[in-house]
């Protein structure tokens with residue numbers, strides 16, 4: 001049994017190493033266009049090596065997850081909004097114990113880089129399916145998908161460990 005006082009408490013604040021960049025939407029009479037990632041705006045160690053897109057249903061969350069070596073490069077562009085949660089549990093981090101919560105997507109298109117060891121999750125808080133792009137700096141399951149996936153999944157953890165209120 002875990003005692004109540006064993007659950008972590010977090011302070012809302014910034015998280016060392018996390019970068020959030022607002023994305024500009026270029027609208028015209030055909031629709032819109034958004035640049036997501038550019039090498040000339042990114043540190044080389046964050047350059048994506050793959051990309052995928054996922055759709056998440058209203059009210060549904062993905063994560064919490066963390067990675068040992070991988071930086072995730074998410075882009076939230078809509079058509080829904082997501083609440084993104086970040087928890088810093090890293091030993092030695094100047095922002096250890098902080099949680100950051102931010103709403104991104106159609107109301108605020110943004111790219112987010114999340115370094116290894118920062119626990120993260122996002123929930124679709126809108127009313128329609130929402131797209132999230134990820135352009136991580138490591139290959140999922142390695143070259144040829146022959147390696148262990150770099151991912152620590154916390155979905156089954158007690159929700160008090162990583163509160164998403």
Ligand SMILES: Cc1cn([C@H]2C[C@H](O)[C@@H](COP(=O)(O)OP(=O)(O)O[C@H]3O[C@@H](C)C(=O)[C@@H](O)[C@H]3O)O2)c(=O)[nH]c1=O
Nearest residue numbers: 052054062063064065066072120121122134136140151
């Ligand atoms: C992440 C990924 C999954 N898959 C497959 C595996 C599985 O059959 C299906 C769904 O995968 P997952 O359950 O891992 O998807 P998901 O839970 O959305 O995983 C993602 O969650 C967010 C919060 C992150 O942090 C990401 O780094 C990643 O871990 O897609 C790939 O083929 N390539 C990939 O790059």
